[in-house]
Amino acid sequence: MMIPKVLGIETEYGISGGPDNDPVTASGLVVNAYAQQGTTRLHWDFTHESPGNDARTTTDQHARPPAIERELANTVLTNGARLYVDHAHPEYSSPEVRTPRQGVLYDVAGEEIMRRAMLAVNETLPPELAVRLFKNNSDGKGNAYGMHENYLTSREVPFDDLVQGLIGHFISRCIVTGAGKVGAETDETRGYGAPYSISARAEFFEEIVGLETTLKRPIINTRDEPHCDPRTLRRLHVINGDANMSQVATLLKLGVTSLLLARIEERGIAGLPPVPIRPVSAFRAFSRDPLLATAVDTDHGRWTALNYQEALLEDLRHFHAVSDTASCAPRHEVDEILSVWEFILDGLRTNRDTLHTHVDWIAKLRIVEGFQERHGLAWDDPRLKAIDLQYHDIDRARSLGYRAGLTSLVAPEAAENAVLSPPKDTRAYFRGEIIRRFPDAVVTANWDSIVLDTGEGPYKRLTMADPLRGTKVLAESLLSGCSSAADVVVAMTD
């Protein structure tokens, strides 16, 4: 059964500056500065959080589930997103959305929110302590962080089918969605002498399947924390991608994986490309070969990353032609995803000069190689790493990514609106509207509930177990009849 593909992206931003150059302190300042600007000075509710649950029936007893950090700055925004400090980074978790296009919109809104937060905190700091934020994936010294995707999927699909059906895509999609990286950060990649990688994070992956996200990173993460009905639904938590400056890359990152999940739910995994014999080394090998010549062994011959992506395009084109893909996006949006994907794969095969507007790793490589040529620089010149870092700076005065000629899919006024307003077609609408309308009454909130203080009696917890309820259509009339949080509680319990 196909499940509406509710989506979200979480992004940890790289951070520098602040008092004592301490990233935890600086991240807290960033989050608090933004929260104090508006009406969102409230706390995240950790009830129902269970990041240690494993999607497999048997859990690796030695795996270390992620710790929940309750004491760090943590807030919920009127657009339904969560803005908080995760480890030593400010993180924006987008509200739940229903389509890849909306995913792009709320990812861009997240950039804008981080930029406003940075500007707000820098007004309070002397210039030498100014905070800078980077939408990147690692620090060039072996520390990786970055972006995770989330997809609502059916629990009817055995988890092993998800693994078998997704691996070929996850190890090869970097040729479309990779952020690119100057230099290597692991001994293995250095050993290959690779000066430039397609994926910023592939070299950090060590396992095929697993629960961890910070050590022994797996291509398929088994965190089983659905934030909805666990009997029928699953939230697939995808940790192998890169945070992107290219909005087209974000669209394809979300769009293709959504379609592939719908295809697996509807038709199983028969006919999908074969899994490589050694998936982890295949992922790394594809990533460190910008010429795209590398082929890896499978039980059905040798496959390049382009072979994988082209086979998946053909398969999903067919699926879109014969099936109802409305669970992923309206028809014209699926058409757009498929045609842009095809445009990029054709370009990778025939003429890359056309792709720097769409593909981050090509846009970055074009700048790096152009700069090298202009100034006669070797690959180990620090200016090339500085270009890489500054590509991801979200300050418009400094960012190279914003100058690189990348195609914009979101008009500025749409992004402005999404900074404050929630998506209309998921429970994020209800969450965001309650916070906007009754900020003083909201005690805490999280993905599936809101706790209200109505001024009388005990706190009231409103649950939002279904991500597809609490939409504008379902909630607007209820909310417009309420002039207080107490009215909301009465309306919802009647």
Next chain:
Amino acid sequence: MSEQERIQKSSTERTPDQASDTAAPGSNTADLANELDSLLDEIDAVLEENAEEFVRNYVQKGGE
């Protein structure tokens, strides 16, 4: 590309084609070279002056 062009454009959304018309002045080699040249001029102007220190000082704790 015709499929992309057929996509209905709302006032708040752009298609990849539409936006790249403004981003890239043309697709021929000379245009691309000129465009890259002026981009590199800009990068010369905004790139961190002390690149080595900038890169060395950027140290993060791992995350995720």
